[in-house]
Amino acid sequence: QKEVEQNSGPLSVPEGAIASLNCTYSDRGSQSFFWYRQYSGKSPELIMSIYSNGDKEDGRFTAQLNKASQYVSLLIRDSQPSDSATYLCAVNGRDDKIIFGKGTRLHILP
Amino acid sequence: GAVVSQHPSRVICKSGTSVKIECRSLDFQATTMFWYRQFPKQSLMLMATSNEGSKATYEQGVEKDKFLINHASLTLSTLTVTSAHPEDSSFYICSAREGQGSVWAPLHFGNGTRLTVT
Numbered sequence: 001q002k003e004v005e006q007n008s009g010p011l012s013v014p015e016g017a018i019a020s021l022n023c024t025y026s027d028r029g030s031q032s033f034f035w036y037r038q039y040s041g042k043s044p045e046l047i048m049s050i051y052s053n054g055d056k057e058d059g060r061f062t063a064q065l066n067k068a069s070q071y072v073s074l075l076i077r078d079s080q081p082s083d084s085a086t087y088l089c090a091v092n093g094r095d096d097k098i099i100f101g102k103g104t105r106l107h108i109l110p
Numbered sequence: 111g112a113v114v115s116q117h118p119s120r121v122i123c124k125s126g127t128s129v130k131i132e133c134r135s136l137d138f139q140a141t142t143m144f145w146y147r148q149f150p151k152q153s154l155m156l157m158a159t160s161n162e163g164s165k166a167t168y169e170q171g172v173e174k175d176k177f178l179i180n181h182a183s184l185t186l187s188t189l190t191v192t193s194a195h196p197e198d199s200s201f202y203i204c205s206a207r208e209g210q211g212s213v214w215a216p217l218h219f220g221n222g223t224r225l226t227v228t
Contacts, residue, residue, distance in 0.1 A: 034216045043116075043203045043222040044154070051214065088154070090217070098144075098217050102153040 003027060004091050006101035014109050019076040021104050023089030026070065032092040033065055035074045037085045038103065044088055048074070079108045112138050112208045116220025123194055124228055131189045131223045133204030139184035140206035144217065145177075148201045160187040194227040201225075 005024045013019040021035075032051055036044035050056045050063040050072065062075040072091075076083055086103040093099040113136040123129050133143055143160040158179055159167040166179035178190040187206075191198055201224055205217040 032214055032216070041201075041224075043219040046216050046218065049216050097156065097159070100154045 003093060003099045004089055004101035006087075006089050006104045008102060009105040010107050011104055012107045012109055013079050015079055015081060017079055019079045019083065019106055019108070021074040021076075021087050021089075021106065023072045023074075023091075023101055024070055025072070025089075025091045025099075027091065027093050027099075028067075028070065030091045030093065032098075033063070033072045034090040034098070035061075035063060035072075036088040036090060036100075038088055039085045047087075076106075081108045081110055084108045112206070112218040114204065114206050114218045114220040116204050116223055118223060119221055120224045120226075122226045122228060125195055126193055128190055128192045129194055129225060131191075131202055131204070131225075133187045133189070133206070133220050135185045135206045138206075138208045140187075140208075141184060143181060143187040143204055143206045145179065145187075145189050146203045146205065148203065148222075154203070157189075160189075162187075191225065194225070196227045199225055199227045 003026050034049050035047045037047050038044040048063045050065045053065050056063045060077045064073045084107050086105050088103045089101040090098050115134045117132045141162045145157045146154045147157050148154050156169050157172045160179045160181040162181045168174045181187040201222050203222040205219045207215040
């Protein structure tokens with residue numbers, strides 16, 4: 001079983017709509033969860049961190065964590081064309097390493 | 111916020127030569143830095159964990175004699191690709207954690223180095 005799983009996409013969302021990105025993880029002991037955005041040819045940039053069950057909001061972004069279901073998601077409200085990128089889910093794993101999913105490609109349709 | 115600087119951003123070298131990539135944490139100390147490699151349209155792959163003052167820890171399948179890592183200070187780690195081959199052409203990205211490697215701290219990435227071996 002892969003440690004961090006994401007749907008590779010592409011996920012196409014109309015401009016102005018809500019984009020919903022999902023991620024599951026296998027290690028029940030994980031305590032830290034992160035979402036990164038990566039534009040083509042660039043390095044990842046941190047969008048949000050979440051550590052407790054529930055929702056965490058930052059501007060147009062909301063991260064949701066459900067440890068019982070081993071599930072973390074990212075919602076992007078009022079999607080903009082500039083949100084088109086690959087979104088990486090990351091989870092702290094064994095030996096405190098951060099394990100990345102393969103990423104979901106998001107396309108915002110103008 | 112935490113800033114990680116990586117240099118050079120692009121390098122082209124000939125087969126058989128060596129290339130050094132520098133990674134610096136600019137506004138925080140990093141006892142641990144991480145080196146990733148990413149091939150086109152593929153996911154980030156952790157190559158090694160760089161530990162200040164001690165030997166790096168390499169992931170399975172990564173040749174430690176080919177990818178030399180030195181972490182001489184709390185703000186600088188270097189990756190040297192030795193005897194480079196065309197198949198080493200990739201995007202190399204370093205990262206570091208604030209908070210002395212706390213499990214709660216996210217990784218911050220450098221801008222990456224695009225290596226092309228001809």
